[in-house]
Amino acid sequence: MRIYKVGGAVRDRLLGKPVTDIDWVVVGATTEEMLAKGFRPVGADFPVFLHPKSGEEYALARTERKSGRGYGGFTFHASPEVTLEEDLIRRDLTINAMAEDDQQNLTDPYHGQRDLEARLLRHVSPAFAEDPLRVLRVARFAARYAALGFTVAPETLELMRQLSESGELEALTPERSWKEISRALMEDQPQVFVEVLRACGALKVLMPEVDALFGVPQPPAHHPEIDTGAHTLSVLQQAAIHKQPLTVRWACLLHDLGKGLTPEEEWPRHIAHELKGLRLIKAVNERFKVPRDCQELAVLVGEYHTHGHRALELKPSTLLELLQSFDVYRRPQRFEEFIAACEMDARGRKGREDSSYPQADYLRGAATAARSVAVQPLLEKGFKGPELGEAIKRERLKALKAYKEAAST
Missing domain, CATH: 1.10.287 (Helix Hairpins)
Structure with missing residues (x-):
């Protein structure tokens, strides 16, 4: 029995980043041997065990074979004969396919260290294209490591494009998709996640409502960046810079979906885009079975974000209706998140990233007055x-x- 630290723990140590989760792989062992040493089995799909003291996960080395559609369409084979190299080759990216023993001796059969130095996200083998979830995972890693200069290797992006066109993405469950999307939105540069999905054609499949925003112009006086898709990415970037929670980041991504419905002859104006976009926001929420707090805020921000921008001009009666819509008396935090989303929207305009947003304090004061x-x-x-x-x-x-x-x- 030989035990190795694998995946993210090895990658992040080599990058000089803090290591949080550690995955272990066990080579040359059987289920019976693991149980005899006090390991506790978890899951029925493949042999993963919890360490009797640390509680960390230890997986038997295994191979996998495509047997059906989607993320779960795989048959696993674990036995003492499976080598470390065979276990590593089934992983998604070379930088995640390294292992080290207790002396920190590195096993790197697929040149992950070289790609770390080259700042490349590259697939390990053609089997990458068998798992549609990897499209989302690679885009998430691109968002995580963009600040370090990482990009997706062209040949990997091509495989992601083939996966996007194959229909395999539709086989992903809402739960798995949302897990990747939500984690990606909480990275330091979540806009990169959307950019990579768009570059490989996956955004058009997963969120056509967001993809439709690119190429749609807005009035230059209000939006110097002009393109609605570019604006959406900037709003998302501002939300990350200002450390906003997931609820706000999700609302920022979806707030302008109605602009994708504006007929070209009406461009660059988008009359009543707030109300037009509500059915699209609800559709995206439903598609990924988004948690209720994220759903509710996205819908409210979509409908009322222009009210937020015009707060200083609103009549008291309109202001009261706005406060009632958010139930500020029982749910003050939701209104605070609405204000945050509006401020990110205002800052997500070219050259106005550092502009003041007096509407925020005005709205807070109004809520206090009503309460x-x-x-x-x-x-x-x-x-x-x-x-x-x-x-x-x-x-x-x-x-x-x-x-x-x-x-x-």
């Missing part, structure tokens, strides 16, 4: 039921009128 209305005095006056609701609304509107007057003086 400051006390219900108890109204109850003491005898209001109840629907009448109480109307009375609260009147008092909140009064508070917002006072707030707007004070803010404008």
Whole structure:
């Protein structure tokens, strides 16, 4: 039995990055031997075990063979005869196909260290094209390591293009897709993830609504970058720079989908794109079975982001409707995330990345003013039921009128 550290732990150590998760592969062992040493089995698909003390995952060396469509369409074979090189060749990228023993002696049969130095994301073998999930994974790694100068090797991008055209991407489950998408959006340069998917044709398959934004012009006065797709990528980049949570980043990606529906004869204006885009945002949410908090914020940002930009001009009644739509009284955090998404949208314009966004504090102040209305005095006056609701609304509107007057003086 020989045990090796493999994959990301080896890659990140060589890059000088902190190692968080460690994967181990065991060569020359049987399931019975692992159980005898106190390892606990996990999963039924292939032999993976938890270390009796550390709880880390140890997998028996295995080979795999394509047996069906999609991410799960593989047959695995694990036995003591499977070599380390045979286990490593089934991995996606050369930089993930290195191993080291307890003395840090490197096993690198597919030249991963060379590609690390060349800053290349290159596939290990033609079998790369058998797993459609790898298209998303490579795009995610491109987003993670873009700051270090990594790019996708041309021949790997070509394989990703073939996978995108093969229909295999449609076999991915929503859960697996969302796991990769959500992780990619939380990388330091999530816009690179979208760029790579677009470069290999996968964006058109997975999110045609986002792909449709590229080449669609906007008014130069408001959007010096002009192209709606380029703007979307800039908004996403700003969200990463400002360390926004996943909910905000997802909303930033989808906020302008309605502009992809504007007829060419109406370009560069996009009248009512906010409402037109709602069905598209909901469709993307449903396609990937997106978590509810991400779904809800994306829909609300899509519908109301221009309200956010026009906050200083809104009538008190419109402002109240906006606050009611977000339920700021019970869910203040969601409104805060809306404000963040609006600010990222404003900053995601060429040359305006560092512009101030006074709307943010104005909206926060409006929410505070509306929340400051006390219900108890109204109850003491005898209001109840629907009448109480109307009375609260009147008092909140009064508070917002006072707030707007004070803010404008």
